Amino acid sequence: MPKTKVEILHILGEQVLPGESKEVNFDVANLHTSTPVNVPxxxxxxxxxxxxxLFxxxxxxxxVNGVEIVRQLIAKGINRPKTGTxxxxxxxxxxxxxxxxxEFPDGRDLNRVFPGSPSGSLAARVAYKLIHEVIPHADLIIDFHTGGSDRFNAPQLRYTKDHTDLNALAKAFGPPFVLYxxxxSKSFRTTCSKLGKPLLLFEGGKSFHIDDIVTNSGVNGSKRILKHLGMLKTVFKxxxxxxxxxxxNESKWLRAKxxxxxxxxxxxxxxxxxxxxLGNITDPYGKFNYFVRAxxxxxxxxxxxxxxxxxxxxxxxxxxxxxT
Structure with a gap:
């Protein structure tokens, strides 16, 4: 993973010099009002x-909890590397x-249309641009997610069991759990795996919710992994x-009876x-109470x-x- 020479980075139609800070635009389509959408x-x-x-x-x-984690990496200057990019x-x-x-306005789940298409749906076009114009530059990708709907995930990293090369990186990140x-099919993680790009998928919290414990786990884990790679500035502990x-290795869902x-x-x-x-299920009338057991x-x-x-x-x- 280490590089011996710093070269000019050509990405999304822009060039970024060594030692430079730059904001480039990942634009795909305007809103239906013709208003441009700038994705920094x-x-x-x-x-x-x-x-x-790449975060x-x-x-x-x-x-939104994943968005908050990356926002804090930027706001706190953690994204300013000692080495690398x-x-x-x-x-x-x-x-x-x-x-x-x-989902996207077209109703598609972006994480089910990778690697995308330059002439497909809006989601497919975004996936295609991400895979072809950003991913080739990355040596490691950390992708932040949350649980769907009202399902709250404990902070955890996910990848396949055969990716033993990621175990050391996962330990460096230091989440409470690693779930193999x-x-x-057609997910971002699958496509990156096929391209030989190592990806750690972080799960924590739930949709439309920002949790301090989950956020701290993601931010601190990112700092640890940057330190592990020799990229974290000494001013950050x-x-x-x-x-x-x-x-x-294996997990199961317990479902409502x-x-x-x-x-x-x-x-x-x-x-x-x-x-x-573990909990209980009741009716609105006080006539029924079922205890959910492990x-x-x-x-x-x-x-x-x-x-x-x-x-x-x-x-x-x-x-x-x-x-074990």
Missing amino acids: VIIERSKKPGPTV TAGIHGDE IICMPVINVFGFINLKR SKNL STKPKRECIFI YSGMFKAVAPIGSHVEKDDI RHAGYIININESPIVYQGDALFHISVEIK
């Missing part, structure tokens, strides 16, 4: 050679972000994680034993925080097998 890409370069790290967020327009894209799906929606998960990250009003009592990230009470021991890495659930809804995501 913030680039900071050191005069010293080193890797290029991305907002692939889904409703996942740091590229920040806080909001990729700016159309969804504007409309407070997960399969690549999804990287905090050690409170505990070593737990690697999860009944419909009703739901309240979780087990905290996110906690370890539970079989038959522990079916096996494990760590809770996701909790459904919706007050209303239906039979079959996912309630808790719990680890089954831990890597």
Whole structure:
């Protein structure tokens, strides 16, 4: 990953010199009002050679906690590298972000249309431009996401089990959990994997919500990984994680047996034993109360925080097998 020579960076029709700070525009289409949409890409370069790290967020327009993490990296100057180059894209799906929606205006999920097409839908065109004009410059990508809907994710990194080369980077990041998960068809992660670009996918929190613990986990993890790569400036102190990250080989969802009003009592990230009470489902009339119990021991890495659930809804995501 280390580089011996600092070269001029040609990206999105602009050139960025060594030691230069520059904001370039990732533009694809105007709004329906003909108003141009400028999607800033913030680039900071050191005069010293080193890797290029890309921080991305907002692939889904409703996942604002990831946007907040990258925003803090920029606002606190963490993105100004000691060596190498740091590229920040806080909001990729700016159309969804504007409309407070997960998808693009065409109804497509950006994370299901990669590698995209230059003549396809709006989402496909954004995916194509990202893959062909930004990704080739990156040596490492850290992509920030949150849980969908009301499902709250404990801070965690995700990648496939066969990417053993990412284990050292994951340990350097230091999240509470690392979840080995399969690549999804036409996702950003899958496409980067096929291109040989290492990607750490960070999950934490839920849609339309900013959580301080999740934000701190993402920001501190980013600082640790930059320090690990020799890119973090000495003025920034990287905090050690409170505990070593737990690697999860397998996990299962515990689903609602009944419909009703739901309240979780087990905290996110906690370890539970079989038959522990995790929450309860009631009816609005005070006639029914069902205790949700753990079916096996494990760590809770996701909790459904919706007050209303239906039979079959996912309630808790719990680890089954831990890597030892």
